[in-house]
Amino acid sequence: DKDGTVIGSSLPKNIESAPLPLLPAPSFDTTDLVIKASNDGRSNLQWKEVTGAKEYILSISKNGKELKKSKYSTNTTSLSNLMPGEYEVHLQSVDSYGRVSEKGESKNILVPDKSGLKAPSLKKIKVN
DSSP, X not given: OTTOOOOOOOOOOOOOOOOOOOOOOOOBSOOOSEEEOOTTSOEEEEBOOOTTEEEEEEEEEETTEEEEXXXXXXXXXXXXXXXXXXXXXXXXXXXXXXXXXXXXXXXXXXEOSSOSOOOOOOOSOOOO
């Protein structure tokens, strides 16, 4: 109590603690192994929400080299200005303590090397 007198006591007890497990990695909504981007390099990505995730990390790599890593608070994004080629994307979830999950499944994004735009053609040119 406030005077320092012992009011009660108990036998020593053991307290066990275990670390909170990491969140699972999110998975993409599509079942396709390759996501085809539009001719102008745009692609929309969507993934399943992970319960308890504060944000998601999307990493884009090409030929094993990481090009970009971005954080998103929602489960959807739109990629733009991708040059022609094949890219690999990975997702990770981040919990409220800032702990990052393992990398999830990878998906390939294929950007075609042919544009849907046609070059203007000249007709009836007169040269003096």
